[in-house]
Amino acid sequence: MPELPEVEVVRAGLEPAAVGSVITSVSVFDERALTRHLAGAADFAGRLEGATFTAALRRGKFLWLPLDDAESALIAHLGMSGQMLLRAPDADAERHERVRIGIEHPVHGELAIVFSDQRTFGSLAVDALIADGGSRIPTQVAHIARDPMDDHFDDDGFRSALSRRGSAIKRVLLDQGVVSGIGNIYADESLWAARIHPETPANRLSTPAVRRLLAEVRIVLAKALAEGGTSFDAQYVNVNGQAGYFAHSLNAYGQQGQPCPRCGTLIVREQFMNRGSHFCPRCQRPAR
DNA sequence: GGGGGTTCCTGTACGC
DNA sequence: TGCGTACAGGAACCCC
Numbered sequence: 001m002p003e004l005p006e007v008e009v010v011r012a013g014l015e016p017a018a019v020g021s022v023i024t025s026v027s028v029f030d031e032r033a034l035t036r037h038l039a040g041a042a043d044f045a046g047r048l049e050g051a052t053f054t055a056a057l058r059r060g061k062f063l064w065l066p067l068d069d070a071e072s073a074l075i076a077h078l079g080m081s082g083q084m085l086l087r088a089p090d091a092d093a094e095r096h097e098r099v100r101i102g103i104e105h106p107v108h109g110e111l112a113i114v115f116s117d118q119r120t121f122g123s124l125a126v127d128a129l130i131a132d133g134g135s136r137i138p139t140q141v142a143h144i145a146r147d148p149m150d151d152h153f154d155d156d157g158f159r160s161a162l163s164r165r166g167s168a169i170k171r172v173l174l175d176q177g178v179v180s181g182i183g184n185i186y187a188d189e190s191l192w193a194a195r196i197h198p199e200t201p202a203n204r205l206s207t208p209a210v211r212r213l214l215a216e217v218r219i220v221l222a223k224a225l226a227e228g229g230t231s232f233d234a235q236y237v238n239v240n241g242q243a244g245y246f247a248h249s250l251n252a253y254g255q256q257g258q259p260c261p262r263c264g265t266l267i268v269r270e271q272f273m274n275r276g277s278h279f280c281p282r283c284q285r286p287a288r
Numbered sequence: 289g290g291g292g293g294t295t296c297c298t299g300t301a302c303g304c
Numbered sequence: 305t306g307c308g309t310a311c312a313g314g315a316a317c318c319c320c
Contacts, residue, residue, distance in 0.1 A: 002314090032297085061314075080297080080313055096298090119297045121314060167291065176315075184313060274294080275313050 002061060002078040004147055004181030005224035010084050011063045013239030015056035017086050017111055018065055018103065023048045024110070025102035033098035033115060036075065036125035036140060047126040048074060048101065059137065060144045060180025066129065066136075074101075075127045075138045076115070082122025085114040086239040099124055147181035148217050149225075159210045162202040169205060169213075170198035171273060182217065185253045186224065188278045190217040192252035197284040198277045204287045223249065252278040 002010070026045035028034060037044045052068040063084075064075040076084060085094065089102055094116040101113040115124055127138035133152075146153045161178050162169070172178055173187045182190070191198050193216035196209060205213070227249065228238065251261050256269035260280035270277050 035296095077314080079315085081299095117297095118299065119313085121297065165290075171292085174314085273292085273313090276311090 002080075002082065003183035003186050003224075004061060004149070004221055005186075005228075007058055007061050007063055007078060007181075008225055009228055009238050010078070011056050011058045013086065014063075014065070014084060014113065017105055017108055017239075018053045018056055018113065020052065020054075020107075021103035021105040021111070022052050023050065023101060024104050025049065025100075027100045027102075028098070029093075029100070030098040030120070032120045033117060033123055034125065036077070036123045036127070044124070044126055047072065053103070057137075059141050059150075060147050060176050061183070062138070062141045062144060064127070064138050064141065067126075070129070072126055072128055073138050074124065075140060076124050077122055079117065079119065079121025079123070081119040082115065082117040084239060085116060087112045087114050144176050145178055145180045147221075148179060148214060149181070149221055153179075155211075155214060158214065159207060162205060162210055165202040167202055168199040168272075169196060169202045170277060172202045173217075174273070179217075181221065184275050185250070186217070186220050188253040189220045189251060192279060192284065193220060195283045197286045198272060198279055200287045252280065254278065 026048050028041035028044065031041055034041060034044055048067075053065040053074070054068050055066050057064055057066070062075060062077050064073040066073040076082070078084070089110040089112045091112060091114070094114055096116045096118045097114055098117050098120070099115040102110065103113060104110050115122070125140065127140050129136040130139050130142060132142065158179060162172060165172050170187050170191060173182050173190070174184070188198070190213060194209070194213040196205065196213060252267055255267040256278055258267055259265065260267055260283060263280065263282050265280055265282040267278055268281050
């Protein structure tokens with residue numbers, strides 16, 4: 001499931017092939033891949049064909065490739081199972097291929113960017129760029145907060161946002177408008193590392209606890225990034241279709257019934273927000 | 289505007 | 305073997 005480290009691996013993989021490339025063709029095989037592009041497939045293709053990608057950028061789990069008109073960008077959100085693959089232009093279709101974008105790079109020659117997505121929660125769009133401080137970001141990304149690895153992330157602002165929320169800290173960590181890039185896996189891992197129960201009301205966390213949590217979020221994300229992301233199955237891969245290794249390092253997520261690596265108590269899994277929440281009932285005590 | 293629940297989707301795993 | 309069902313979850317959306 002692509003979270004920040006997985007999306008960053010994809011962004012970094014696309015960058016050398018995409019930046020400087022001219023878009024030579026666009027094929028949309030499934031319009032559900034364009035739910036973020038309301039004007040439809042013909043409009044989508046028309047805005048891309050002939051344009052040149054000028055960069056490969058990311059905020060949270062969104063990534064985008066600005067076009068040389070300096071006013072728009074191809075944006076992508078991978079959802080649950082989206083993949084952005086670099087392929088030879090005549091490569092066979094992927095099983096869940098939704099969109100294929102043919103490009104020509106001045107050095108690497110012809111390539112295809114293939115958007116493949118089993119569960120169809122991901123989507124692409126061509127979106128307008130708007131001012132955001134000193135830079136420009138797509139309108140659909142404007143509401144997304146910076147991620148904790150961003151140099152401009154506001155630690156004090158994060159602490160103050162938590163103090164205004166009575167919701168469970170896990171829900172707040174998953175709110176991309178508060179802090180971006182964190183999904184279910186890294187939320188559980190960060191909360192385990194910081195010894196915080198996932199249902200602790202955010203505004204009940206002390207300042208040291210928030211600092212500890214933020215520090216653990218950064219450690220977990222950095223470690224996952226270094227290992228190329230987390231993979232359990234074929235649903236997350238880099239642009240070459242290869243899986244990451246972070247699944248070998250998980251302490252809480254998916255470890256229900258296994259001993260907590262810190263204290264030996266069995267990790268439990270509870271239903272929370274229509275998904276699984278994994279934690280150590282001894283190390284991560286609920287707030288009283 | 290915070291809060292919390294629902295919805296979209298498909299492959300896999302499991303029970304009967 | 306085959307069928308039905310539960311499950312995985314990011315984020316938009318809805319109502320309170």
